[in-house]
Amino acid sequence: MDKSTTVNHKSRRYQRKYGQKESDQAKIYLLPIAFILTILPLIIYMKRYKTPLAEFEWFNVSDTYIDVFLYYKSTFLILVASVMLLIILVKLYRDKQLRNINSMFIALSVYALFALLSSLASKYRSISFTGGYEHFESVLVLLSYCLTIYYAYLFVRTEQDIKFVLKGLLISVLILSFLGILQATGHDLFQTELGKRIYLPLGSRGMDLTFNFDKWVYLTFYNPNYVGGYVVLVLPILFVLALQNKKINQRIVYALAIIGMLISTMFSRSDAGIVALIISIAFAIVICRKYLRKAFYIIVPLITL
Numbered sequence: 476m477d478k479s480t481t482v483n484h485k486s487r488r489y490q491r492k493y494g495q496k497e498s499d500q501a502k503i504y505l506l507p508i509a510f511i512l513t514i515l516p517l518i519i520y521m522k523r524y525k526t527p528l529a530e531f532e533w534f535n536v537s538d539t540y541i542d543v544f545l546y547y548k549s550t551f552l553i554l555v556a557s558v559m560l561l562i563i564l565v566k567l568y569r570d571k572q573l574r575n576i577n578s579m580f581i582a583l584s585v586y587a588l589f590a591l592l593s594s595l596a597s598k599y600r601s602i603s604f605t606g607g608y609e610h611f612e613s614v615l616v617l618l619s620y621c622l623t624i625y626y627a628y629l630f631v632r633t634e635q636d637i638k639f640v641l642k643g644l645l646i647s648v649l650i651l652s653f654l655g656i657l658q659a660t661g662h663d664l665f666q667t668e669l670g671k672r673i674y675l676p677l678g679s680r681g682m683d684l685t686f687n688f689d690k691w692v693y694l695t696f697y698n699p700n701y702v703g704g705y706v707v708l709v710l711p712i713l714f715v716l717a718l719q720n721k722k723i724n725q726r727i728v729y730a731l732a733i734i735g736m737l738i739s740t741m742f743s744r745s746d747a748g749i750v751a752l753i754i755s756i757a758f759a760i761v762i763c764r765k766y767l768r769k770a771f772y773i774i775v776p777l778i779t780l
Contacts, residue, residue, distance in 0.1 A: 501630070501632075501633075501636065502636075502639060504562065504630040505630060505631065505636055505639055505640055507555050507558055507559050507562075507623075507626065508623070508626070508627055508630070508631065508640050509639065509640050509643040510555055511552070511555060511623060512640055512643045512644040512647060513643035513644065513646055513647045514551075514647075515548060515551060515552060515555075516548075516647055516651065516694075516695060516696075516705070517647060517650060517651070517695055518547050518548050518551055518695070519543050519544050519547070519665075519673065519674045519695050520543065520547045520674050520676075521541060521542070521543050521674055521675055521676060521679060521684075522541070522542045522543075522546040522547060523539060523540070523541055524539070524540060524541075524542060524546065525539050525540075526540060526607050526608040527599070527601060527602050527605075527607060528602075528607050528608050534608075540608060540609075541684070542609070542611070543674050543684075543697070544695060544696060544697035545609070545610070545611045545697060546606075546611050548611075549606065549611040549612065549613065549615075549616050552616060552619050553615050553616065553619055555619075556618070556619035556622045556623060559622055559623065559626040560622060562626075563625075563626065563629065566629075577628065580625060580628075583621055583624060583625070584621075586621070587617070587618055587621040590614050590617050590618065591614060591618065593614075594613075594614040609697075641712070641716070644709065644712070645713075645728070645729070645732060648709055648713065648732045648735070648736065649728070649731070649732050649735070651694050651695065651705075651735070651736075651739070652731070652732055652734070652735020652736060652738075652739065653735065654694055654695065655692045655694055655702075655735055655736075655738055655739030655742070656735060656738055656739075658688070658690070658691070658692045658693065658694070658739075658742070659690060659692050659738055659739070659741075659742035660690070661689070661690050663686075663688070665686065666685065666686065671684070690742065691742060691743065691744060692738075692739045692740075692742040692743045693743065694739060699743040699744060699745055700743070700745045700747065700748065702739055702740060702743035702745060702748065703740055703743055703745030703747055703748010703749065703751065703752070704745075704747075704748060704751075706736045706737075706739060706740045706748060706752060707748060707751045707752050707755055709736065710733065710736050710737075710752060710755065710756070711755045711756070711758070711759045713729050713732050713733050713736070714733060714756065714759045714763070715759060715762075715763055716729055717729035717730060717733065718763050718766040718767070718769075719763075719766060734780065737780065740752055
Protein backbone atom coordinates (compact mmCIF):
# COMPACT_ATOMS: atom_id res chain seq x y z
CA MET A 476 0.00 0.00 0.00
CA ASP A 477 1.58 3.28 -1.08
CA LYS A 478 1.55 6.55 0.83
CA SER A 479 -1.28 8.14 -1.22
CA THR A 480 -3.55 5.16 -0.58
CA THR A 481 -2.89 5.44 3.14
CA VAL A 482 -3.72 9.17 3.09
CA ASN A 483 -6.99 8.57 1.19
CA HIS A 484 -7.96 5.84 3.62
CA LYS A 485 -7.35 8.16 6.57
CA SER A 486 -9.30 10.94 4.83
CA ARG A 487 -12.34 8.72 4.30
CA ARG A 488 -12.13 7.52 7.90
CA TYR A 489 -11.97 11.16 9.10
CA GLN A 490 -15.01 12.08 7.00
CA ARG A 491 -16.98 9.14 8.36
CA LYS A 492 -16.08 10.04 11.93
CA TYR A 493 -16.37 13.83 11.92
CA GLY A 494 -18.67 14.27 8.92
CA GLN A 495 -21.33 12.21 10.69
CA LYS A 496 -20.80 14.28 13.84
CA GLU A 497 -21.34 17.52 11.91
CA SER A 498 -24.40 16.00 10.27
CA ASP A 499 -25.86 15.10 13.67
CA GLN A 500 -25.17 18.61 14.94
CA ALA A 501 -26.92 20.06 11.87
CA LYS A 502 -29.98 17.91 12.55
CA ILE A 503 -30.20 19.31 16.07
CA TYR A 504 -30.68 22.75 14.55
CA LEU A 505 -33.46 21.32 12.38
CA LEU A 506 -35.49 20.05 15.34
CA PRO A 507 -37.47 23.32 15.80
CA ILE A 508 -38.52 23.19 12.13
CA ALA A 509 -39.38 19.50 12.45
CA PHE A 510 -41.47 20.26 15.54
CA ILE A 511 -43.45 22.96 13.73
CA LEU A 512 -44.12 20.70 10.74
CA THR A 513 -44.80 17.48 12.65
CA ILE A 514 -46.07 18.12 16.17
CA LEU A 515 -47.54 21.61 16.18
CA PRO A 516 -50.50 20.89 13.82
CA LEU A 517 -51.51 17.94 16.03
CA ILE A 518 -51.60 19.81 19.37
CA ILE A 519 -55.06 19.96 20.94
CA TYR A 520 -55.83 20.46 24.64
CA MET A 521 -58.60 22.18 26.53
CA LYS A 522 -58.01 25.67 27.90
CA ARG A 523 -60.45 27.80 29.89
CA TYR A 524 -59.89 31.47 29.28
CA LYS A 525 -61.46 34.86 29.80
CA THR A 526 -61.80 37.03 26.75
CA PRO A 527 -61.18 40.79 27.03
CA LEU A 528 -63.97 41.31 24.50
CA ALA A 529 -66.51 41.05 27.31
CA GLU A 530 -66.00 44.75 28.04
CA PHE A 531 -67.73 45.64 24.75
CA GLU A 532 -71.51 46.01 24.67
CA TRP A 533 -71.85 44.14 21.37
CA PHE A 534 -70.23 40.99 22.81
CA ASN A 535 -71.93 38.19 24.75
CA VAL A 536 -72.49 38.58 28.48
CA SER A 537 -70.22 35.67 29.42
CA ASP A 538 -66.49 36.30 29.54
CA THR A 539 -65.28 32.69 30.14
CA TYR A 540 -64.90 30.28 27.25
CA ILE A 541 -63.25 26.99 26.35
CA ASP A 542 -60.68 26.48 23.62
CA VAL A 543 -59.37 23.09 22.48
CA PHE A 544 -57.58 23.72 19.19
CA LEU A 545 -55.91 27.13 19.04
CA TYR A 546 -54.52 28.37 22.35
CA TYR A 547 -51.81 25.79 22.90
CA LYS A 548 -50.82 25.77 19.22
CA SER A 549 -50.03 29.48 19.45
CA THR A 550 -48.32 29.03 22.83
CA PHE A 551 -45.98 26.31 21.61
CA LEU A 552 -45.26 28.19 18.39
CA ILE A 553 -44.13 31.23 20.38
CA LEU A 554 -42.00 29.01 22.65
CA VAL A 555 -40.31 27.30 19.69
CA ALA A 556 -39.76 30.66 18.00
CA SER A 557 -38.07 31.88 21.20
CA VAL A 558 -35.73 28.88 21.05
CA MET A 559 -34.98 29.62 17.39
CA LEU A 560 -34.22 33.24 18.22
CA LEU A 561 -31.83 32.11 20.98
CA ILE A 562 -30.06 29.73 18.57
CA ILE A 563 -29.68 32.49 15.99
CA LEU A 564 -28.18 34.86 18.57
CA VAL A 565 -25.75 32.19 19.84
CA LYS A 566 -24.67 31.35 16.29
CA LEU A 567 -24.22 35.02 15.54
CA TYR A 568 -22.07 35.45 18.65
CA ARG A 569 -19.91 32.41 17.88
CA ASP A 570 -19.55 32.80 14.12
CA LYS A 571 -19.60 36.61 14.15
CA GLN A 572 -21.70 36.47 10.99
CA LEU A 573 -24.54 34.52 9.46
CA ARG A 574 -25.51 33.85 5.87
CA ASN A 575 -26.03 36.88 3.68
CA ILE A 576 -29.61 38.07 3.98
CA ASN A 577 -31.59 37.56 0.81
CA SER A 578 -33.43 40.58 -0.58
CA MET A 579 -36.76 38.80 -0.05
CA PHE A 580 -36.32 39.33 3.71
CA ILE A 581 -36.57 43.10 3.25
CA ALA A 582 -40.29 42.84 2.56
CA LEU A 583 -40.72 40.30 5.35
CA SER A 584 -38.88 42.58 7.80
CA VAL A 585 -41.04 45.55 6.81
CA TYR A 586 -44.17 43.47 7.42
CA ALA A 587 -42.90 42.29 10.83
CA LEU A 588 -41.93 45.82 11.84
CA PHE A 589 -45.30 47.35 10.94
CA ALA A 590 -47.19 44.46 12.57
CA LEU A 591 -45.28 45.16 15.79
CA LEU A 592 -45.69 48.93 15.57
CA SER A 593 -49.41 48.68 14.89
CA SER A 594 -49.84 46.48 17.95
CA LEU A 595 -47.81 48.81 20.16
CA ALA A 596 -49.85 51.78 18.95
CA SER A 597 -53.18 50.02 19.35
CA LYS A 598 -55.70 51.23 21.90
CA TYR A 599 -56.30 47.56 22.75
CA ARG A 600 -52.65 46.55 23.04
CA SER A 601 -53.29 43.61 25.37
CA ILE A 602 -55.57 41.94 22.81
CA SER A 603 -52.95 42.45 20.11
CA PHE A 604 -50.34 40.60 22.17
CA THR A 605 -52.52 37.85 23.67
CA GLY A 606 -55.31 37.20 21.18
CA GLY A 607 -58.91 36.82 22.11
CA TYR A 608 -62.18 35.01 21.56
CA GLU A 609 -61.65 32.04 19.19
CA HIS A 610 -58.61 33.80 17.77
CA PHE A 611 -55.14 33.46 19.27
CA GLU A 612 -53.10 34.62 16.29
CA SER A 613 -51.53 37.50 18.18
CA VAL A 614 -48.74 39.71 16.91
CA LEU A 615 -46.29 37.38 18.67
CA VAL A 616 -47.57 34.55 16.49
CA LEU A 617 -47.15 36.68 13.37
CA LEU A 618 -43.58 37.50 14.38
CA SER A 619 -42.99 33.80 15.03
CA TYR A 620 -44.03 33.05 11.45
CA CYS A 621 -41.47 35.54 10.16
CA LEU A 622 -38.73 34.20 12.41
CA THR A 623 -39.47 30.63 11.33
CA ILE A 624 -38.97 31.58 7.68
CA TYR A 625 -35.61 33.20 8.43
CA TYR A 626 -34.50 30.32 10.67
CA ALA A 627 -35.31 27.78 7.94
CA TYR A 628 -33.31 29.90 5.46
CA LEU A 629 -30.30 29.79 7.79
CA PHE A 630 -30.29 26.12 8.76
CA VAL A 631 -32.01 24.14 6.00
CA ARG A 632 -29.14 24.02 3.53
CA THR A 633 -28.69 20.58 2.00
CA GLU A 634 -30.89 18.00 0.34
CA GLN A 635 -30.51 15.81 3.43
CA ASP A 636 -31.84 18.65 5.59
CA ILE A 637 -34.89 18.95 3.36
CA LYS A 638 -35.50 15.20 3.47
CA PHE A 639 -35.24 15.25 7.27
CA VAL A 640 -37.91 17.92 7.77
CA LEU A 641 -40.14 16.49 5.02
CA LYS A 642 -40.23 13.11 6.77
CA GLY A 643 -41.77 14.86 9.75
CA LEU A 644 -44.26 16.63 7.51
CA LEU A 645 -45.29 13.33 5.92
CA ILE A 646 -45.88 11.71 9.32
CA SER A 647 -48.09 14.61 10.39
CA VAL A 648 -50.03 14.57 7.10
CA LEU A 649 -50.69 10.82 7.38
CA ILE A 650 -52.05 11.24 10.91
CA LEU A 651 -54.24 14.15 9.83
CA SER A 652 -55.43 12.18 6.79
CA PHE A 653 -56.53 9.34 9.07
CA LEU A 654 -58.42 11.81 11.29
CA GLY A 655 -59.97 13.45 8.22
CA ILE A 656 -61.27 10.18 6.81
CA LEU A 657 -62.80 9.30 10.20
CA GLN A 658 -64.50 12.71 10.42
CA ALA A 659 -65.73 12.52 6.81
CA THR A 660 -67.38 9.15 7.47
CA GLY A 661 -69.06 10.30 10.69
CA HIS A 662 -66.65 8.51 13.06
CA ASP A 663 -64.95 11.53 14.60
CA LEU A 664 -62.25 10.33 16.99
CA PHE A 665 -62.53 13.46 19.12
CA GLN A 666 -66.19 12.73 19.89
CA THR A 667 -65.38 9.32 21.38
CA GLU A 668 -64.42 8.63 24.99
CA LEU A 669 -60.96 7.58 23.84
CA GLY A 670 -60.52 10.75 21.82
CA LYS A 671 -61.65 12.99 24.68
CA ARG A 672 -58.87 11.57 26.83
CA ILE A 673 -56.42 13.20 24.42
CA TYR A 674 -57.55 16.79 24.98
CA LEU A 675 -59.52 16.91 28.23
CA PRO A 676 -57.65 17.44 31.52
CA LEU A 677 -58.11 14.79 34.20
CA GLY A 678 -60.53 16.95 36.17
CA SER A 679 -62.75 17.55 33.13
CA ARG A 680 -63.02 14.02 31.71
CA GLY A 681 -66.71 13.79 32.61
CA MET A 682 -67.85 17.01 30.91
CA ASP A 683 -70.10 16.80 27.84
CA LEU A 684 -68.07 18.69 25.24
CA THR A 685 -69.26 18.39 21.64
CA PHE A 686 -68.27 20.02 18.36
CA ASN A 687 -70.95 21.14 15.91
CA PHE A 688 -69.45 19.50 12.82
CA ASP A 689 -71.59 16.63 11.52
CA LYS A 690 -69.44 14.86 8.87
CA TRP A 691 -67.50 18.07 8.34
CA VAL A 692 -63.74 17.66 8.37
CA TYR A 693 -61.97 20.06 10.72
CA LEU A 694 -58.97 17.83 11.61
CA THR A 695 -57.19 19.43 14.58
CA PHE A 696 -57.73 22.99 13.30
CA TYR A 697 -61.22 23.80 14.70
CA ASN A 698 -62.37 25.79 11.66
CA PRO A 699 -63.01 23.72 8.48
CA ASN A 700 -61.75 26.68 6.42
CA TYR A 701 -58.32 26.17 7.99
CA VAL A 702 -58.29 22.65 6.53
CA GLY A 703 -58.44 24.06 3.01
CA GLY A 704 -55.57 26.45 3.75
CA TYR A 705 -53.40 23.69 5.20
CA VAL A 706 -54.05 21.28 2.33
CA VAL A 707 -53.24 23.94 -0.27
CA LEU A 708 -49.82 24.35 1.38
CA VAL A 709 -48.86 20.68 1.70
CA LEU A 710 -50.54 18.97 -1.25
CA PRO A 711 -48.30 20.42 -4.01
CA ILE A 712 -45.26 19.29 -1.98
CA LEU A 713 -46.66 15.76 -1.68
CA PHE A 714 -47.57 15.79 -5.36
CA VAL A 715 -44.02 16.67 -6.44
CA LEU A 716 -42.44 14.16 -4.03
CA ALA A 717 -44.71 11.39 -5.31
CA LEU A 718 -43.67 12.14 -8.89
CA GLN A 719 -39.94 12.32 -8.22
CA ASN A 720 -39.63 9.36 -5.86
CA LYS A 721 -38.53 6.18 -7.65
CA LYS A 722 -39.42 3.70 -4.89
CA ILE A 723 -42.86 2.19 -5.38
CA ASN A 724 -43.57 1.70 -1.67
CA GLN A 725 -42.79 5.37 -0.94
CA ARG A 726 -44.94 6.50 -3.84
CA ILE A 727 -47.80 4.49 -2.39
CA VAL A 728 -47.34 6.25 0.96
CA TYR A 729 -47.37 9.67 -0.73
CA ALA A 730 -50.43 8.66 -2.75
CA LEU A 731 -52.28 7.67 0.44
CA ALA A 732 -51.37 11.02 2.00
CA ILE A 733 -52.59 12.86 -1.11
CA ILE A 734 -55.88 10.96 -1.16
CA GLY A 735 -56.40 11.65 2.56
CA MET A 736 -55.78 15.37 2.04
CA LEU A 737 -58.14 15.49 -0.95
CA ILE A 738 -60.91 13.80 1.02
CA SER A 739 -60.31 16.17 3.94
CA THR A 740 -60.59 19.19 1.63
CA MET A 741 -63.80 18.01 -0.02
CA PHE A 742 -65.54 17.27 3.27
CA SER A 743 -64.29 20.45 4.92
CA ARG A 744 -66.60 22.23 2.45
CA SER A 745 -64.14 25.09 2.19
CA ASP A 746 -64.89 26.70 -1.18
CA ALA A 747 -61.80 28.91 -1.00
CA GLY A 748 -59.64 25.88 -0.21
CA ILE A 749 -61.03 23.87 -3.11
CA VAL A 750 -60.51 26.72 -5.62
CA ALA A 751 -56.97 27.36 -4.36
CA LEU A 752 -56.27 23.63 -4.47
CA ILE A 753 -57.30 23.39 -8.12
CA ILE A 754 -55.03 26.32 -8.99
CA SER A 755 -52.07 24.91 -7.03
CA ILE A 756 -52.45 21.48 -8.65
CA ALA A 757 -52.53 23.14 -12.08
CA PHE A 758 -49.25 24.90 -11.30
CA ALA A 759 -47.73 21.64 -10.01
CA ILE A 760 -48.74 19.84 -13.22
CA VAL A 761 -47.13 22.54 -15.36
CA ILE A 762 -43.93 22.57 -13.33
CA CYS A 763 -43.65 18.77 -13.19
CA ARG A 764 -44.92 18.00 -16.67
CA LYS A 765 -41.79 16.05 -17.63
CA TYR A 766 -42.50 13.55 -14.84
CA LEU A 767 -46.14 12.99 -15.82
CA ARG A 768 -45.37 10.49 -18.57
CA LYS A 769 -43.21 8.42 -16.24
CA ALA A 770 -45.79 8.36 -13.46
CA PHE A 771 -49.00 8.20 -15.49
CA TYR A 772 -50.18 5.14 -13.51
CA ILE A 773 -50.34 7.41 -10.41
CA ILE A 774 -51.47 10.65 -12.03
CA VAL A 775 -54.41 9.24 -14.01
CA PRO A 776 -56.09 7.60 -10.96
CA LEU A 777 -55.55 10.75 -8.86
CA ILE A 778 -57.05 13.05 -11.50
CA THR A 779 -59.93 10.61 -11.94
CA LEU A 780 -60.51 10.59 -8.18
